[in-house]
Amino acid sequence: MTRIARAIRRPVAWWTVAALILGTFVGLSALGRGAPAVAFQQAGHWVYNATVGAVFRVDGGGKSVDAEVRGVQTEAGSQVVQGSTNGYVVRADGVIVFGKSDLTVKSTVRIGIPEEPIGIEAQGGPYLVYRQHGQIVRLGDQQQTVTVGSVVSSAIATADGALWLRNAEQFCQLAPGSTTLACQLPSQAGDAGALLSVAGKPAFANLSKRTLTPLTGDTAGRAMPMDISGSLPTTSVVAQADVNGRIPILAGQRLLLVDAAGAKKAESIDLPPGRYDAVAATGAAVAVLDTDKRVVRTFAPDGKPLHTHELSKKKGDRKSGPRVTAGQDGRIYIDDETGEVVTVVDGDGTVSEVDVDGGNKPVSPSATQKPTASPSTPTPSSTPTSTPTSTPPTHKPILPPIHVTVGPEKPRRTETVEPRTTERKPGKTETTRPTTPPTPPTPPPTKPTAKPTSKPTSKPTSPPPAAPGAPGSVSAKAGDGKATVSWAAARANGAAITGYKVSFRVAPGTFVVGLPESGAVTVSGSTRSHSFGQLLNGGGYIFTVAATNRVGTGPSVDSKVTSINGSAEPPSAPTKVSAATKADGSVTVSWTSPSSSDYTMSGYTVLGSDGSQTKAQVYQSSISLKPALGKGVSYRVTATNSAGTSPRSAATRTVYPYSPAAAPKVTATPGKGSVSLTWTAPNLNGGQLVHYVVSAAGQADRTVTTTSTRYTGLSALQLTFTVKAITRERNNSSSPTATGAAGSTTAAPASAAPALPPVSTSAARVRRTSRRRKDAQW
Numbered sequence: 001m002t003r004i005a006r007a008i009r010r011p012v013a014w015w016t017v018a019a020l021i022l023g024t025f026v027g028l029s030a031l032g033r034g035a036p037a038v039a040f041q042q043a044g045h046w047v048y049n050a051t052v053g054a055v056f057r058v059d060g061g062g063k064s065v066d067a068e069v070r071g072v073q074t075e076a077g078s079q080v081v082q083g084s085t086n087g088y089v090v091r092a093d094g095v096i097v098f099g100k101s102d103l104t105v106k107s108t109v110r111i112g113i114p115e116e117p118i119g120i121e122a123q124g125g126p127y128l129v130y131r132q133h134g135q136i137v138r139l140g141d142q143q144q145t146v147t148v149g150s151v152v153s154s155a156i157a158t159a160d161g162a163l164w165l166r167n168a169e170q171f172c173q174l175a176p177g178s179t180t181l182a183c184q185l186p187s188q189a190g191d192a193g194a195l196l197s198v199a200g201k202p203a204f205a206n207l208s209k210r211t212l213t214p215l216t217g218d219t220a221g222r223a224m225p226m227d228i229s230g231s232l233p234t235t236s237v238v239a240q241a242d243v244n245g246r247i248p249i250l251a252g253q254r255l256l257l258v259d260a261a262g263a264k265k266a267e268s269i270d271l272p273p274g275r276y277d278a279v280a281a282t283g284a285a286v287a288v289l290d291t292d293k294r295v296v297r298t299f300a301p302d303g304k305p306l307h308t309h310e311l312s313k314k315k316g317d318r319k320s321g322p323r324v325t326a327g328q329d330g331r332i333y334i335d336d337e338t339g340e341v342v343t344v345v346d347g348d349g350t351v352s353e354v355d356v357d358g359g360n361k362p363v364s365p366s367a368t369q370k371p372t373a374s375p376s377t378p379t380p381s382s383t384p385t386s387t388p389t390s391t392p393p394t395h396k397p398i399l400p401p402i403h404v405t406v407g408p409e410k411p412r413r414t415e416t417v418e419p420r421t422t423e424r425k426p427g428k429t430e431t432t433r434p435t436t437p438p439t440p441p442t443p444p445p446t447k448p449t450a451k452p453t454s455k456p457t458s459k460p461t462s463p464p465p466a467a468p469g470a471p472g473s474v475s476a477k478a479g480d481g482k483a484t485v486s487w488a489a490a491r492a493n494g495a496a497i498t499g500y501k502v503s504f505r506v507a508p509g510t511f512v513v514g515l516p517e518s519g520a521v522t523v524s525g526s527t528r529s530h531s532f533g534q535l536l537n538g539g540g541y542i543f544t545v546a547a548t549n550r551v552g553t554g555p556s557v558d559s560k561v562t563s564i565n566g567s568a569e570p571p572s573a574p575t576k577v578s579a580a581t582k583a584d585g586s587v588t589v590s591w592t593s594p595s596s597s598d599y600t601m602s603g604y605t606v607l608g609s610d611g612s613q614t615k616a617q618v619y620q621s622s623i624s625l626k627p628a629l630g631k632g633v634s635y636r637v638t639a640t641n642s643a644g645t646s647p648r649s650a651a652t653r654t655v656y657p658y659s660p661a662a663a664p665k666v667t668a669t670p671g672k673g674s675v676s677l678t679w680t681a682p683n684l685n686g687g688q689l690v691h692y693v694v695s696a697a698g699q700a701d702r703t704v705t706t707t708s709t710r711y712t713g714l715s716a717l718q719l720t721f722t723v724k725a726i727t728r729e730r731n732n733s734s735s736p737t738a739t740g741a742a743g744s745t746t747a748a749p750a751s752a753a754p755a756l757p758p759v760s761t762s763a764a765r766v767r768r769t770s771r772r773r774k775d776a777q778w
Contacts, residue, residue: 045327048089049339049356050076051491053470053555055089055098056356060331060344063352069098071105073557076338076472079323081119081126081139088139090119090128092560095139111137113619123161124176131155133617134167136174144179148172156240159200164215166195171204171215185215192234197241198260205238205247205258212247212260224262230254240326243281244301248288250279255288257303267303277321283330283347291321296334298349306349312341338472465494468547468554476543476562483541483562486529490547490554497525499548504532507540507561509595522548535564538643563642570644571595574604574637579652581729583738585629585659585685590622591637594646601641607648609634629657630686630730656732658687661725661740664707668721668747674712675747679723681707687727687738695722718748 044057044066057067074091081088082100089096094110113135117128128137134148150167157163161176172183191208202215210228214221226247237250246257246267253276257267274290281287285306286299294311311322311334322343323335332345344352469491476483485502503520506512515534523530525547535541540563546556572594579589589606604616606623610633616623627633633655636648664679677694694702694709696719702709711721722744729735 045325045333045342046080046082046087047333047335047339047342047356048072048074048078048080050074050078050472050557051338051340051469052357053557055080055087056339058333058342058344058354058356060327060329060333060346063344063354065354065356067103069103069105071555072096072098073470073555075560077323079119081121081128083121083126083140086140088126090117092116095128109139109143113137118155120155120157120163122157122163122176124178125157125163127157127163129155129165133619135619136163136165138179146174146179146181148181154195156195156197156202158197158202162202164195164202166204171195171202194238195240196238196247198247199242199245203260205249207232207234207236207238212258212262226258226266227262227264228256228258228266229268232256237277237279239279239281239286241281243286244284246286246301248279248281248286250276250288255279255286255299255303257286257299257301269299269303269305271297278324280324280326280332282326282332282345285345285347285349287324287332287345287349289322289324289334294322296343296345296351298345298351300349307351309343309351311343312336312353465549465551467552468493468495468497468549470555470557471500471545471547472557474543474545474557474559476541476559478562478564481535481537481564482531482533483535483543483564484529484531485543485545485559487545487557489528492549493551493554495549495551497547497549499523499525500527501546501548501553501556502530503544504535504541505544506536507542510536510539510541512536512539525549537564538569539564565642571601571639571641571646573647573649574639575649577635577637577649577652579635579655581655581657581732581735583658583660583736585626585657587625587627587633587635587655587657588622589625589635589637589652591649593621594639601639603640605638605640605645607636607638609651609654627657628686629659630684632656632730656686656688656730658727658729658738659685660738661685661687661689661727663741664692664723664725664743666721666723666743666745668745670747670750671710672750673714674710674749675714675719675721676708676710677721677723677745678708679743682725682740682743684725684727684740686730688730690726690728690737693724693726693739695724696720714749716748716751718746720744720746 045060046055046057048055053071053073055069055072056065058064059066069087072089074089074096079090081090085100086106087098087100089098093112094108096108097106098104099106111128113130113133115130115132117130117137120127120129124138126139128139129135129152130137131152134150134152136146136148138144138146148165148167150169153166153168155163155165163174165172165174165181166187167183168187169189170183170187171185172181174181188204188206188209191206193204193206193208196203196205198212198214204213204215205211205226206213206223209223210226210232211223212226213223230251232249232251236252236256239248242248242260245260247260249256249258253271253273255269255271255276257269259266271288272290274295275292276288277291278289279286284301286301288297288299289295290297294313296309296311298306298308300306322337325333325335327333330347334343334345336342340356342354342356344354346352471490472488474485474487476485483504485504487500490497490500499522501520501522503518505518515536519532521530532543540561542561543559544556547554574591574594576592577589578591579587581587591604593601595601601618603618604620606612606614606616606625608614608625608627610627610631612625612627614623614625634651634653636651638648639646662683662685664682666677666679669676669678679692681689689705691703691705692707694704696711698719699711711719722742724742725740726737727740728737
């Protein structure tokens with residue numbers, strides 16, 4: 001058993017999954033293409049069904065739906081991620097939180113980053129990676145945001161729960177539970193490639209150099225060559241994990257299976273013409289998706305074709321195509337555009353379809369199934385039999401199964417026949433080996449106790465009518481003081497739709513005076529649009545549509561927040577604008593947005609008195625700049641929305657950027673038992689001198705404000721003296737201090753002079769010597 005095969009059977013913390021979000025991932029030739037995420041997915045696969053307005057859990061093993069959460073209203077095609085206790089439906093402006101145990105919606109959390117993220121399920125997560133904005137949002141009881149600082153080209157999670165990212169310059173690691181990125185490995189800037197997990201460990205597939213580099217801790221391993229023949233476009237798609245030591249790569253119309261150890265030549269499989277956008281590994285198989293023809297093809301690790309399966313016809317208006325997720329259970333899940341059908345690829349490459357409405361529509365016998373009797377075929381029996389009663393499931397499906405009795409009277413057995421037909425669609429290709437044909441019914445007895453009847457003993461019954469499903473594609477087109485709401489028809493669920501209730505309400509942060517804050521109208525069941533007037537130009541509104549039939553009213557669906565254009569005005573100037581220096585020469589400019597409810601806000605511009613102009617994103621409230629050192633500069637900030645640019649804010653105080661001073665040139669002059677030091681004033685790099693710190697071995701540090709000092713009482717030993725300048729921002733005594741570079745020199749004091757005799761003794765000797773000389777003269 002290979003390491004990957006063993007990993008598939010480990011607990012949840014060791015499952016490695018790849019979430020390939022088609023359409024949300026944009027291939028960059030400079031950075032390569034990779035599957036956008038590797039996730040540690042919890043048990044089960046969750047999908048949002050926009051038609052029903054509910055979230056469903058798909059059991060890949062049983063090919064069925066075993067849980068659902070009602071009352072979820074968001075856009076079709078929204079992805080769903082999950083943590084240990086909650087699930088999260090990702091919508092355009094945030095997430096809808098639901099409990100996995102009580103199956104109820106808990107709250108809606110606004111995020112406000114204008115980009116569809118990559119969802120990654122990992123220990124300490126789940127995470128939403130906003131690639132273009134360089135932001136990571138950790139979902140949970142306490143939502144946290146981690147700033148990457150540049151565009152993220154690819155992201156994966158490894159078996160230890162670490163999140164790995166590649167930006168323009170580095171590989172970064174986010175440890176489980178941490179909010180600090182460790183970016184220590186260079187990312188071979190300019191090379192096309194993608195991150196992936198090989199045997200549960202991070203690695204980088206360099207498409208430009210055709211190498212595979214393992215990433216381990218603080219270092220990168222040796223780059224191993226990938227033995228690939230023929231062309232390898234820099235836009236090739238790299239799978240997020242290997243399968244049996246082979247790395248799947250989509251290279252145009254070829255599927256490459258690259259030996260991760262570099263010991264064997266890569267297998268090359270020519271694919272039929274099509275547009276192949278996704279590749280994923282599961283169990284002992286590789287799956288590729290042709291989004292143009294809506295066909296899934298599976299292959300063995302050695303390149304042998306396994307199965308070909310045609311997806312259901314496209315529904316809804318999601319332009320990016322199906323969403324592919326590799327699950328922890330060794331299966332691949334493919335959600336259609338509306339979430340109504342999930343295609344399951346098993347570990348051996350077989351394919352099945354599950355209707356995400358409580359029904360089951362297998363197209364592959366990989367799931368064990370019993371033969372079923374056609375509802376139109378009578379079942380011989382001596383006497384009519386009643387339909388046995390079954391215990392309802394814990395989570396009630398939308399369309400309950402129908403129970404009929406088949407076979408001879410004794411022994412009786414029941415079969416479950418789903419409401420939808422199980423016949424193959426025209427043109428579909430059978431994806432697996434055929435199952436054993438069903439056993440023919442036992443002929444009736446020679447002498448029946450009752451006259452045989454040509455009617456079946458139990459007729460299939462239709463499910464009772466229910467309230468309608470959710471309307472699709474709810475959107476609003478704004479005009480001058482008005483908006484037109486449009487939608488797609490809702491599912492009738494057994495009773496004709498009699499009307500739609502269309503309503504509006506002001507979005508949070510919009511305040512109106514003299515105009516209605518909300519309103520509603522009911523239109524006929526054949527109507528697909530309605531216009532509202534008396535709306536505030538520049539205000540934000542949410543429009544809601546719900547369908548009604550004789551049973552009741554179905555789930556309502558909200559539009560995105562719509563800003564009424566008309567004569568909208570530019571925003572007010574940002575407030576609380578400030579500038580602060582740091583000891584590294586940078587200046588941080590901060591501000592407060594003029595409005596938290598202006599959904600048309602597009603960004604900010606920071607204007608410096610030195611003539612600089614710096615753009616900031618709409619989600620930012622501060623920015624770090626590097627102006628010229630020592631030159632005074634102040635800043636103003638403007639905000640921009642769909643109507644224009646605000647006036648300039650009030651100016652910040654004048655700041656003087658500075659960095660640590662250069663090293664002074666130190667000169668030492670020895671004296672008898674002393675050393676005198678002098679030094680030149682260094683380049684202060686824009687700072688203002690606070691003092692100098694002078695140090696010598698065995699001596700206490702001195703703080704001086706001049707350029708000289710003298711050490712006395714020294715022994716005849718050579719000493720090293722150092723001098724550093726301490727600076728701060730000009731005219732700002734509260735600014736942080738910067739310690740400059742050290743200037744140093746070595747010196748030893750001169751030898752000490754011999755001691756003189758006492759004064760009294762010397763004077764006496766001088767007097768006696770003087771008398772002797774005088775006596776000699778006489």
